Structures are given as C-alpha cells and as structure tokens.
Amino acid sequence: MNGLAAGGPIAMKDHDAIKLFVGQIPRNLEEGDLKPLFEEFGKIYELTVLKDRFTGMHKGCAFLTYCARDSALKAQSALHEQKTLPGMNRPIQVKPADSEGRGEDRKLFVGMLGKQQSEDDVRRLFEPFGQIEECTILRGPDGASKGCAFVKYGSHAEAQAAISSLHGSQTMPGASSSLVVKFADTDKERTLRRMHQMAGQLGIFNPMTIQFGAYGAYTQAIMQQQAALMAAAQGTCLNPMAAIAAAQMQQMAAFNVSGLVAAPMTPSSGTSTPPGISTAPVPSIATPIGVNGFSPLPPQTNGQPASETIYTNGIHPYPAQSPTVADPLQQAYAGMQHYAGPEGCNLFIYHLPQEFGDAELMQMFLPFGNVISAKVFVDRATNQSKCFGFVSFDNPTSAQAAIQAMNGFQIGMKRLKVQLKRPKDANRPY
C-alpha cells in the first residue's frame, strides 16, 4: 500500500540501522548538498542538518541514517577523519550519534598520551583488547593533540581488559606521567562538569540549571540557549549577564512560573529529594527581572527618598509579596555594611560548591526575595571558599521561601543545607 510515492521511493530502514553524527560540515551546505556525498555508500533513509533551535542557524553538523547498517559502517570508515570539506580546517566526523548505543560503559578515556601520537598509534595500542568502534584524539582549535583520546570498544569487557592492561602501564614520550586509561565520563558527569565550568566562566549559577544539570536534554537546551545568547551578547555590546538573565527568564516562563515566590516546594523538610524532572515539584521561582539589570530607579516612595526612613539594616524594606521588582544588587551594595537583616531573615547555607562566590550565592537566592547580602566565607590564608555562607533577606517570608526551595537542593554530589542563622546568643545556656 505504501511502497511507492509519486515523488520517489519511500525508503525503509533496517532495524539495526545506525544513526550517524556528521560533524565538521561547512555551514553553507544543506541537506541537498550533502546528499550526493553520502549516497555513494548506500541509500539514505534520513539526513538532517542540525539547526539551532532558537536562531535557526546551521550548526555545522548533521544526523544521517542509512537504510542499511552496512552503509553506515562503510561511510564511517571511508569518511570519518578521512577528508576535509571545503572551507573546514578539520576533517569530517562520521560516527554513530550519541543517541545510538549509549555505549558509555564501553568507552574509555585515555589520558597522558604523547602529543605526537595519532589515532592510528592509539588504535594499535588498544586493538589487542577488542574491536575498536571509535577512536578519537582530542584536539584543540589549532588541531594540536590535547594528549588524550576516547576509545570505544564493542563491549564493556573489552574496555575493562584494556584498562587492566594499559592503565599506568607505560609513560608515553613527552607525557608527564604514565598512561591513564579509564571509563569515560557518563553523560551525567560530563554535563555536570560542563555546568560547573560554564558557571565559573559566567559568574552565574541558576539553581534550575544546576538542579537539572544531571538530567540531560532539558539542561542541554538551556545551555544551548545560554550559549546562543552569549554569542549574541558578544556581537552587540549587550551585557552578558543580561543575556543570561533573559535566558533564565525564558526558562522560568516555560515553567509557567508566576511572578511570586509561592508554592511550598517539598512537603518534607530536612533533606528533600532531588527532583527527577518529571516527578518532583519544580522549584517555583520568582522571576528576578531586575536581577542583573540595575534598575535605574533608587528605592523611593512617591518621590520621597527612602533613605529618610531609617531601618536597622539601612535598607528600605519592600513588602514581602510585592510583585515589584526591586533592584536587589543595588540594595545589597547599599546595605553592605549591615550584612545581617532582622531575626528570621538570615540564612546559613552549608555545602556550597567550592567554586561558589558571593555573586553566585546571591544569584541563587535572588528569586526568593530581596537579598540584602550574600556572603561566602573564604579562608583568608588560601582564599578558598569554606563552602558555607550567609544570605540575608529583607523579610522573613522570603527567607522561609528560600529554605523551602533550597534546603536539600542537590548540586553535584552535595545537597545544600539551608537554615535560619542561629541567633547570636542561641546556644548560651542562660
């Protein structure tokens, strides 16, 4: 019934067909241009150039599925790293897409290779232990080897055998220590690592991003989006922070989050469970519109400078539930010398990631209200974070909302501990 269509044959793919990832293709080549190149290895079932979801920009790579598994294998061995398309300075990549096979348990990371060692050298070293499906040396933008590689075997056992025999077995010429052979990071680990790296670079940390960092596709979307925005920001002298804020807000909007800190997050207190994306409550987070853009307006009421009103912390308090977007940074700066708010407004946060600074701490808690100070404690001698800090809000409601949402919040391997700061005289017996 559906064998043929007027426009051409409807191809069926074999059940063991492999989806290939094709990288290093010029951005001016579309599906139609690429087709001839790949057709010589067999009938193509599907060929899709990857486009940026938001900008529609050609991403320089594609997914390719042949009808027959064999065609994919042929194309891979004939093309992968074998030729360089016009205008590219690196050879084309043709290999099973990440979505294929998962394969994490048979993929090795190889470190401490000599910078001169080629893919072939590495293959020779590893082939005694099994069928090598993939071997890639990691290279910098200039094509120079980073001294490490990924090697993927057909099975976990083969990979394990290679580890047993090769790890630490020898020191390659030019390497600073002996060969490292271990299982490659899982997707989770990799994503998490990238997050941390990115967070460090951007000086930002969005709890949602961290939270879902370990949960795959969702995060990738965010990261892509942030990256795109970063790129845009660089091109137009936008403040990158503003770009990120925009990205965050879009994400939050996607969650249909209302403007207020509201919902009880996790019913249980103490160590709350890390949200699996589908099951757990999503932290409901106020949209911190003014967060990164400094509001041009000083806090004042009807033309009366707020500073006329004296509060103990020197900060003009906003109503707890005010949808008004204050400019917390400005407030924070204004209140710098008075770091603690009233009782019930100050949080003690423990198990912070080592790389968290004041800015990240503040960033993380801004969604819950007006942060009047955020301080990560650093060891004076080493300048290293002591992994704890304080956040003060201008009202107890915000503080409670923050506790609800952030206590037990998982970041990497640790869970934040977020509780009210002990009053000064708390543990005095009398």
Place this chain on the structure above:
DNA sequence: TTCGATT
C-alpha cells in the same frame, strides 16, 4: 566539613 566579614 556547620553560623558574619582585615575596620
């Protein structure tokens, strides 16, 4: 691993 900053 746990509670306010070089004045």
